Every structure is written in C-alpha cells, then in structure tokens.
Amino acid sequence: MPDPTTAPLVRARALTKSYGDFQAVRGIDIDVAPGEAFGFLGPNGAGKSSTMRMVAAVSPVTSGELRILGLDPATDGPQIRAQIGVCPQEDTLDTELTVRENLVVYGRYFGMSRQRCRQRADELLEFVHLADKAGGKITALSGGMKRRLTIARSLVNEPRLLLLDEPTTGLDPQARHVVWDQLYRLKQTGVTIVLTTHYMDEAEQLCDRLVVMDQGAIAAEGSPRTLIEAYSTREVAEIRMGVGDNAVAADKAEGLAERMEVLPDRILLYADSGDAVLEAVHARGIRPQSTLVRRSTLEDVFLRLTGRSLGE
Numbered sequence: 001m002p003d004p005t006t007a008p009l010v011r012a013r014a015l016t017k018s019y020g021d022f023q024a025v026r027g028i029d030i031d032v033a034p035g036e037a038f039g040f041l042g043p044n045g046a047g048k049s050s051t052m053r054m055v056a057a058v059s060p061v062t063s064g065e066l067r068i069l070g071l072d073p074a075t076d077g078p079q080i081r082a083q084i085g086v087c088p089q090e091d092t093l094d095t096e097l098t099v100r101e102n103l104v105v106y107g108r109y110f111g112m113s114r115q116r117c118r119q120r121a122d123e124l125l126e127f128v129h130l131a132d133k134a135g136g137k138i139t140a141l142s143g144g145m146k147r148r149l150t151i152a153r154s155l156v157n158e159p160r161l162l163l164l165d166e167p168t169t170g171l172d173p174q175a176r177h178v179v180w181d182q183l184y185r186l187k188q189t190g191v192t193i194v195l196t197t198h199y200m201d202e203a204e205q206l207c208d209r210l211v212v213m214d215q216g217a218i219a220a221e222g223s224p225r226t227l228i229e230a231y232s233t234r235e236v237a238e239i240r241m242g243v244g245d246n247a248v249a250a251d252k253a254e255g256l257a258e259r260m261e262v263l264p265d266r267i268l269l270y271a272d273s274g275d276a277v278l279e280a281v282h283a284r285g286i287r288p289q290s291t292l293v294r295r296s297t298l299e300d301v302f303l304r305l306t307g308r309s310l311g312e
Contacts, residue, residue: 007070008032009161009192010055015064017050024050026216027064032161037183037193039210041203041298043306047216048196049089052165055194056086069160082110085159089166091146093138093153100125100134103153110157117156124152128182144175151182162186164195168202180205200299212305219305224298231304232296233258237274239281239288240266249286256280270296 010032017025025047032038040048053059054066057073057080066073068080093102100121107117125131128148133141141149147168154162167183168176176199183206187193197203203210204224211221220227237257241249250262257269257277271277274293281288 006034008067009034009069010038010194011065011067012055013065015051015054015066016062017047017054017059018062023062024216025054025062028211028213028216028218030211032192032194034192035187035190037187037195037206037208039203039207040194040196040213041198041200041207041210041302042196042213043198045215046213046306048213049165050216051213052163052194052196056084056163057081082157083160085154085157085162087151087154087162087164087167089169091150093146093149095138098135098137099130099141099149102138102149103156106153107156112157120156120158124155127155127185128152129178142175144171144178147171147175147179148182151179155186159191161192161194164193166196166198168197168199176202200297200302204298212302214306220301227301228296228298231301233270234272234296235270235274236294236296236300237269237271237277237281238266238292238294239269239278239286240290241286241288249288252284252286253281256284268300270300 008031010030012028012030014027014029015025016023016027028051040051042048050059054061054073055068057068057077060074069083071080073080094105097105103121103124104117107120108114112120122131125134128151130145130149130152133145138146151164151167168179171179180202183193195206207224209221209223212219212227220231222230239249246262246267250260250267253260253267253269257271259270261268269277278291278293
C-alpha cells in the first residue's frame with residue numbers, strides 16, 4: 001500500500017480532455033508530491049485551465065487516468081471537493097455580503113459549525129491582512145484585496161491541496177508581491193499548491209517544479225533552474241540596432257553565440273558569457289545603439305518552447 005505521506009496528491013496518466021472535435025488536453029502525465037508547489041505554465045489556450053478543472057473534480061475526464069488525493073474524481077467527486085481549495089481565475093465574491101460574511105457563509109457549505117466558521121474567518125482575514133476590512137463591503141476593496149480575499153476563501157476548509165488558476169492576473173506589481181508572499185507562507189505550512197500562470201517571474205518565484213504546456217501537451221518539465229539549464233544558456237546578450245539594421249547585423253554576428261534570435265527591435269545572443277559575445281560583436285565591426293547582458297530566465301525557455309507568435 002502506498003505511503004500516504006509520499007504518494008502523489010495528483011496523479012495523471014495519458015490524461016485528455018475534449019470538447020467535441022477539439023482536444024484541449026492531449027495525453028499528459030503529471031505527479032504532484034505532498035508539500036510541493038507545482039505550476040502549469042503556458043500561453044492562452046494551452047490547456048492549463050482545462051487541466052485544472054479536471055483536477056478540481058468539476059469537469060469529467062475524457063480519457064486516461066486521474067487520481068486526486070488517491071481518489072477517482074469520476075466516483076469520488078464530493079469527497080475530493082471537500083478536501084481541496086479552489087481559487088478561480090475570476091473573483092466570484094458575493095457583493096451583498098461583508099468581507100467577513102463571505103468567508104463565514106462559504107465555510108457553511110463544508111458543514112462547518114457557525115462558531116468554527118467565524119473563528120476561521122478571523123484567522124484568514126489576519127493571514128491575508130484584511131482584518132481591518134472585515135465589516136466592509138466587497139465593492140470597497142481594491143483588485144488586490146479582492147484577490148487576497150478569494151484566496152482566503154479557498155482556505156476556509158483547511159484544504160490539503162490548493163488549486164490557483166492565474167492567481168495574480170490583473171494585479172499591479174505591489175499587489176502581486178503581497179499575494180506571492182502569502183502563497184509562500186502557505187507552502188511553508190505544508191499546503192500543496194497547484195497553480196496556472198503565464199507570468200514567468202511568478203513561476204520562478206513560486207514553483208518547485210512546473211510543466212510548460214503548449215497546444216494541450218507538455219513541452220517540458222522540471223524546476224525553473226533545470227529548465228533554464230536545459231533549454232537556454234547562462235547569459236543572454238541583447239543588442240539593439242537602428243531601424244532596418246537587424247538583418248545585416250545578424251549576418252555579421254553569425255556563429256558568435258550558441259543560438260541567435262532576431263527580433264524586430266533587438267537581437268538576442270545566447271551564450272555562457274554575454275560580455276565575451278559583445279566583445280566579439282564589436283570586433284566584427286557591429287556598432288549597436290545599445291547593449292545589455294542578463295542572466296537567462298524562464299521567459300527565454302518559454303518562448304523557445306512555445307514560440308513568439310500569439311495563440312488563438
């Protein structure tokens with residue numbers, strides 16, 4: 001019998017999801033370990049949200065195997081939903097209730113006593129720094145506050161597994177960092193987190209491990225650092241030329257880097273030493289208007305795997 005402390009909380013094998021003739025998820029394999037922060041990274045339409053809905057036991061599997069907390073969502077949906085927390089992409093707070101009442105009423109759906117609901121609401125409002133807004137209306141909250149309250153609501157039942165669909169979409173940088181801090185603190189308490197995001201910095205900050213999805217399939221899997229090591233170089237040198245000069249400069253720079261990417265506004269040269277590449281660029285008589293050397297990021301990996309063209 002599997003050890004419950006190490007058995008995956010989410011296990012998928014050859015998992016698919018179709019809507020009529022359209023296959024949104026194309027045979028993916030996933031394991032999410034207890035206490036892990038696991039991410040689905042991908043462009044719009046990659047299949048992230050379709051996968052999350054299956055994991056949340058609210059959308060049936062088309063084919064393949066899926067186990068959540070060791071249970072089959074096809075037959076154990078209510079039992080699964082009672083043990084997980086779900087933070088949807090859109091805030092669905094009740095504007096007729098106060099901030100605190102949103103948590104208290106939600107807790108009643110899980111069969112919690114009124115006393116426990118009130119106690120849990122107060123705990124969570126402290127956790128997300130909204131205790132001073134407890135008696136206020138939802139309409140008086142900023143976008144970041146609403147997002148934090150939605151996350152707090154998903155924690156009312158003290159879930160073993162927390163699902164977050166695009167947790168910081170639409171938030172300003174300051175609000176995003178507050179949410180990141182709270183999610184990090186949750187992970188430190190042992191909560192297993194599964195999230196979708198298209199923000200590269202968010203994935204690097206929060207995820208122990210992630211998969212890059214594209215067109216319903218997994219293009220790569222690993223920790224942010226191992227993905228960068230596997231699909232990019234240690235550094236990237238960026239050079240910006242005058243309008244219309246990129247093609248000529250790219251021809252002259254051929255062979256100077258492990259990989260070169262020519263964009264409308266700049267040329268990216270991937271190498272272990274960006275400074276060495278820039279020296280070689282100048283040695284070949286290329287005179288950029290500006291240059292930049294930076295470390296490779298998850299965004300470089302993402303764009304290499306999924307391309308730079310917009311999805312549908």
